[in-house]
Amino acid sequence: MSIIVVVGNKGGTGKTTLALNLAAGLLPGGPVVVIDADPQQSAYQWRLVGGDRPGLPAVVAAAHGLEQTITALRETHRHVIVDCPPSIKAPQTEAALRLAEHALIPVQPSPMDLWATTHIARTLERVRPENPSLRAMIVMSQIEPRTTLSRLMPEAAAELDLPVASTALRRRSIHRHCVLEGRTVFQAGRRGSEAAAEIQSLIAEIFADD
Ligand SMILES: Nc1ncnc2c1ncn2[C@@H]1O[C@H](COP(=O)(O)OP(=O)(O)O)[C@@H](O)[C@H]1O
Ligand SMILES: [Mg+2]
Structure with missing residues (x-):
């Protein structure tokens, strides 16, 4: 359960x-639910597009009453994943951080985006007394290995207060195609296999210490 x-x-x-x-x-590995805690509801919309396609996780929209929703769903699911609004100060984000075992922070390869994670580290420190076992990791997202910026990112990230996952997610057009079709890269066959392998590698990292 996580x-x-x-x-x-x-x-x-x-x-x-x-x-x-x-x-x-x-x-x-067992029942999984995504709670869409972002009032923009993009995860929820994506799930509507997916319809009854096999292999898709359940998505529940819960911008309000998030704590109760998480507490109820953790009883019946092996993993509960909360997709937060794009603000660390949003009440949904803080509520989710208080209950979570793991926090993932995707960051694009830009120095400014990296610097902005300082605020995230501070919020994590604020919830830590209530949730001392929370483990947080930055995940490099939309990396383009051929660009200098992407190459410099691991070095820049090493200066941060938060650990950085050694699995970086590359920018791959299959991710955008999948959104159009209501799929994940796991339903995209060979076209999605490299992206799916990255996700599997990240999963192994998340649970490496459990
Ligand atoms: N690794 C990736 N490669 C290519 N496109 C991506 C990748 N990750 C996200 N995207 C695209 O970037 C845009 C923003 O992603 P999204 O997951 O909606 O971000 P957020 O939820 O943080 O706002 C979407 O169009 C999505 O398809
Ligand atoms: Mg979003």
Whole structure:
């Protein structure tokens, strides 16, 4: 049983994409639900597009009453994944962080985005007295290995107060195609296999110490 929250201070970093693909990657191990805590409801919309396609996780929209929703769903699911709004100060984000075992923070390869994670580290410190076992990790997202910036990111990230996952998620067009079709990369066959392998590797890292 685990509660994983995907948080961040900006839109467009890849939170929803990570939440949904993580859920699909964990699904073979038992029931998984994604709670869409973002009032924009992109995860929920994506799930509507997916319809009854096999291999998709359940998605529940819960921008309000989040704590009760998490507490209820953790009883019946092996993993509860919370897709948070793009603000670390949002009440949903703080509520989810108080209950979670794992927090993932996708960050795009930009120095400014990295610097912005300082605020996230502070929020994590604030909830830590209530939730001392919370483990947080930055996940490099939408990396383009051929660009200098992406190459410099691991070095820059090493300066931060938060650990950085050694699995980085590359920018791959299959992720955008999958959204259109209501799939995750796990339903995209060979076209999605490299992206799916990245997600599996991240899953192994998340649970490495459990
Ligand atoms: N690894 C990736 N490669 C390519 N496109 C991505 C990747 N991750 C996310 N995207 C795209 O970037 C946009 C923002 O992603 P999204 O998951 O909605 O971010 P957030 O939830 O943080 O706002 C979407 O169009 C999504 O398809
Ligand atoms: Mg989102």
